[in-house]
Amino acid sequence: MENFISFIVSPPSHPILLVIQILFLGISLFFIGFVIFSFFKTKWFRKYMGWDFLEISRRRPYQVSKKITKAWDRITKRLGMGLEPEYKLAVIEADNMLEEILKKMGYGGKNLEEILTKLDRNILSNLGEVKEIREVRNNIINNSEYKITLEETKRVLDVYEQTFRNLRVL
Numbered sequence: 001m002e003n004f005i006s007f008i009v010s011p012p013s014h015p016i017l018l019v020i021q022i023l024f025l026g027i028s029l030f031f032i033g034f035v036i037f038s039f040f041k042t043k044w045f046r047k048y049m050g051w052d053f054l055e056i057s058r059r060r061p062y063q064v065s066k067k068i069t070k071a072w073d074r075i076t077k078r079l080g081m082g083l084e085p086e087y088k089l090a091v092i093e094a095d096n097m098l099e100e101i102l103k104k105m106g107y108g109g110k111n112l113e114e115i116l117t118k119l120d121r122n123i124l125s126n127l128g129e130v131k132e133i134r135e136v137r138n139n140i141i142n143n144s145e146y147k148i149t150l151e152e153t154k155r156v157l158d159v160y161e162q163t164f165r166n167l168r169v170l
Contacts, residue, residue, distance in 0.1 A: 069170065087149075091153060091157070095134070097164075124167070133156045136152065
């Protein structure tokens with residue numbers, strides 16, 4: 001029994017065992033590294049783990065990116081052009097942007113009207129204002145003779161901007 005314990009505590013050291021240990025240690029480290037590398041490169045990890053980490057660290061939804069900020073900047077630059085068709089286009093683009101953001105956040109529906117009916121004031125605090133400015137957008141779409149001023153466009157875009165800030169995307 002004493003021989004067995006001494007064998008376990010201090011096994012005999014053969015040079016070939018040391019080479020085999022180092023070889024298997026290297027192979028093990030390679031496979032562990034490969035598994036970790038593959039884990040981080042898969043979409044699954046980014047979607048289910050990486051997004052959560054980014055949302056927590058940035059304190060805003062993952063879908064928010066520079067693309068949204070650039071798109072909003074492009075919309076607001078349309079006001080500086082001084083043309084009524086640009087004002088109309090700015091309102092339509094802001095509305096489409098809101099629909100796209102809400103869909104990415106998981107609020108489903110065929111269109112923005114359907115999505116807004118499913119929302120309540122806890123999710124979107126200025127829901128009533130958004131529904132009001134949708135009338136302006138609908139007038140632009142359905143009535144080619146509809147006239148919109150710079151002030152009205154600014155008012156509409158201010159509501160959209162407040163909505164985006166409430167959703168933490170701007």
